[in-house]
Amino acid sequence: MAIKLEPNARSIAAHVIDRVYGEGAYASAVLDSALERYPELDPRERALATELAYGALRTAPYLEKRLSKHASRGNSRIERTVRAHLLVAAYQLLFLERVPPFAAVSEAVRLIGGARGKRVGAFANAVLRRLSEEAVAADKRAALETATKESVSPELRHALVRSVGEIEADALVETAMAPAVGLRVRWGADRQASLDELSKAARGASFEPGRISPVAIQMRGGSDPQKLPPYREGRIAIQEEGAQVVALSLGASPGDSVLDACAGRGNKTALLAEMVGPRGAVDAADLHPQKLARLTAELARLGVAPRSTFAVDWTVGSGDVPVGYDRVLVDAPCSGTGTIGRRPDLVTRWRVSNLEELLGLQSKILVAASERVRPGGAIVYAVCSVLCEEGEDVVARALERAPWLSRAVFPPGPARTLAGEAHTLRLTPRAHGTDGYFLASLRRRT
Numbered sequence: 001m002a003i004k005l006e007p008n009a010r011s012i013a014a015h016v017i018d019r020v021y022g023e024g025a026y027a028s029a030v031l032d033s034a035l036e037r038y039p040e041l042d043p044r045e046r047a048l049a050t051e052l053a054y055g056a057l058r059t060a061p062y063l064e065k066r067l068s069k070h071a072s073r074g075n076s077r078i079e080r081t082v083r084a085h086l087l088v089a090a091y092q093l094l095f096l097e098r099v100p101p102f103a104a105v106s107e108a109v110r111l112i113g114g115a116r117g118k119r120v121g122a123f124a125n126a127v128l129r130r131l132s133e134e135a136v137a138a139d140k141r142a143a144l145e146t147a148t149k150e151s152v153s154p155e156l157r158h159a160l161v162r163s164v165g166e167i168e169a170d171a172l173v174e175t176a177m178a179p180a181v182g183l184r185v186r187w188g189a190d191r192q193a194s195l196d197e198l199s200k201a202a203r204g205a206s207f208e209p210g211r212i213s214p215v216a217i218q219m220r221g222g223s224d225p226q227k228l229p230p231y232r233e234g235r236i237a238i239q240e241e242g243a244q245v246v247a248l249s250l251g252a253s254p255g256d257s258v259l260d261a262c263a264g265r266g267n268k269t270a271l272l273a274e275m276v277g278p279r280g281a282v283d284a285a286d287l288h289p290q291k292l293a294r295l296t297a298e299l300a301r302l303g304v305a306p307r308s309t310f311a312v313d314w315t316v317g318s319g320d321v322p323v324g325y326d327r328v329l330v331d332a333p334c335s336g337t338g339t340i341g342r343r344p345d346l347v348t349r350w351r352v353s354n355l356e357e358l359l360g361l362q363s364k365i366l367v368a369a370s371e372r373v374r375p376g377g378a379i380v381y382a383v384c385s386v387l388c389e390e391g392e393d394v395v396a397r398a399l400e401r402a403p404w405l406s407r408a409v410f411p412p413g414p415a416r417t418l419a420g421e422a423h424t425l426r427l428t429p430r431a432h433g434t435d436g437y438f439l440a441s442l443r444r445r446t
Contacts, residue, residue: 004115007038009045010088010107013052017084020057020345027057027345036224043204043221055144056091058173058344062147063090070130071123082120085112089128093135095144101132148174155352160337163388164428164436171430172386173340173347181225182210182240183217184267186302187274191215194230201228211433212414213244215271234302239267242338242427242434246331246382247271249425249439251411255279256326261314261369262286266295266306268331273304281307285314285321285369314365321372327380328373332362334383334390338436341429355389362390363397370398370405370444378411379442384435386426391438395424398442408443415439 005015012034019025031053035046056063067090071078078086089108092099105128113121135143149157152173160169185194191209195217198207202222210216218241219225230236247268252258252275260269263284273282284306286292292309299305312319335358340346362383370379381398383390399405407423410416418432419425419441427437 005034005037006111007041008107009048009052010085011111012038012049013056013088014081014084014111016053017056017060017087018081021084022080026343027053028343039223039227043223046223047221052088052091054342054344055095056087058347059091059095059144059147059151060087060348061151063087063094066090066094066131066134067127070127079116079120082112082116082124086124086127089124090131093128093132094138095140095147097140101135105129105132145174152347153350156337156347156350159352159355159387159389163391164386164426168386168428168430171428172337172436181219181238182244183207183219183225184213184237184239184244184271185215185217186235187215187271189215189235191217194236197230198228198236201230210241210244212418212427213241213248214414216241216244237267237270237298237302239271240435242384242432242437243267244271245414245427245434246380246437246439247329248275248413249382249410249415249441250327250329250380251378251413251416252276252280252327257324258282259321259325259328259369259372260284261321261328261330261372262332262365263295263309264291264331266291266298268329269295269306270299270302270304272329273299273306274302283308283310283321283325285310285312285319287311287313314368315361318368318372323372324374325372325377326374327378328369329380329382330366330369331382332365332394334358334362334385335387336384338384338386338427338438340436342435355387359389359394359397362394363401366394366398367402367405370402370442373444375444375446377444378408379405379444380410381440381442383438386428386436386438391426391440392424395440395442404445405442406445408441410439410441415441 016027016030019030020027085108089104092104109121109125112124185191195207205222206220208218252272254277256276258272263269263286269284284295289311310321336346366381409421410419415425423441425439427434
């Protein structure tokens with residue numbers, strides 16, 4: 001039985017957790033959908049819903065252990081919707097200073113009792129009151145840091161530490177209470193003018209320029225940016241700053257022909273189309289035709305269009321994709337470990353056994369797509385993962401299989417500024433304020 005959604009932070013957070021555990025849904029998609037149902041919700045309540053949902057998912061293993069101490073039969077027999085409400089309440093009791101314990105307990109008991117009856121509500125009341133007594137004297141900030149680290153599976157933590165070190169690994173999985181929304185102005189637009197306009201148009205929100213992308217704006221607080229005039233008029237797009245740098249790393253210039261080989265929703269395709277201008281051309285390829293349809297619609301909103309779209313499975317062939325592009329972007333499917341801060345459910349989905357399969361898939365896509373570039377043309381391989389297995393190991397395997405490829409420095413732009421003469425770059429939350437990414441610059445031999 002699904003949770004009855006109410007327009008408050010605790011109900012929304014429990015709804016997200018229930019869907020993630022019960023249906024394998026993605027937390028960010030469920031949360032966005034729930035918040036869209038209640039546009040009148042106060043910005044502070046929206047931020048609290050995000051914090052509770054993401055925080056409880058990220059620390060769920062730790063919370064489960066603490067709750068099980070006070071449940072006579074453990075947690076295994078607790079119905080999943082009740083469990084979701086208990087996790088939300090436990091997160092508040094153990095980690096949040098600003099939420100009074102009695103409010104966290106009483107609201108959880110009300111929601112559980114209303115859905116499952118007085119007897120289950122009484123059970124929840126007993127468990128949470130005992131947990132509340134434990135949490136009174138605790139250093140909640142320190143407890144949250146401990147819980148976050150302990151909740152990451154040992155195999156995932158080992159993979160992260162091996163790839164980026166302990167400090168960056170901790171930064172990747174730390175609780176993102178209310179992640180900033182990445183916005184992008186059109187290529188060549190006046191970013192400061194957009195900042196000024198957005199600041200006046202969005203009450204309760206703050207805006208600041210991005211740290212590493214010249215077209216990035218970070219939005220914190222406020223409501224849905226899609227309701228703002230610059231978005232409705234096609235003058236801004238929603239795009240995380242690191243993803244912007246991935247597109248910019250290709251160094252596209254006016255008049256270039258470009259292939260976005262794994263285009264997805266088309267955010268990078270749109271930026272590339274703006275960069276090459278009317279004299280250039282951008283083609284988009286993806287495995288899923290429905291994504292290409294959405295891509296075309298999004299680019300139309302921004303006043304640009306792909307020259308062609310191709311539904312293609314790069315692991316079996318290149319389909320109708322032509323040869324001779326000046327530049328090719330391969331933003332390959334990956335584990336998503338660089339986005340854990342925004343997608344805490346990935347912590348429970350991740351399996352080390354999937355890496356070898358991903359490595360084979362990614363290297364096949366990179367090799368096949370690189371055959372479409374002209375001699376002397378540029379290729380950038382990118383993943384929203386920080387793991388060596390999906391980064392350096394994939395590039396090494398591709399270079400073994402594709403003798404026409406060689407390493408190259410990044411073209412002028414943000415990636416070149418950050419990487420210098422290196423041919424690879426790893427973006428991380430702590431160092432760059434972005435999600436985690438791996439990028440590699442390659443060139444086809446002449």
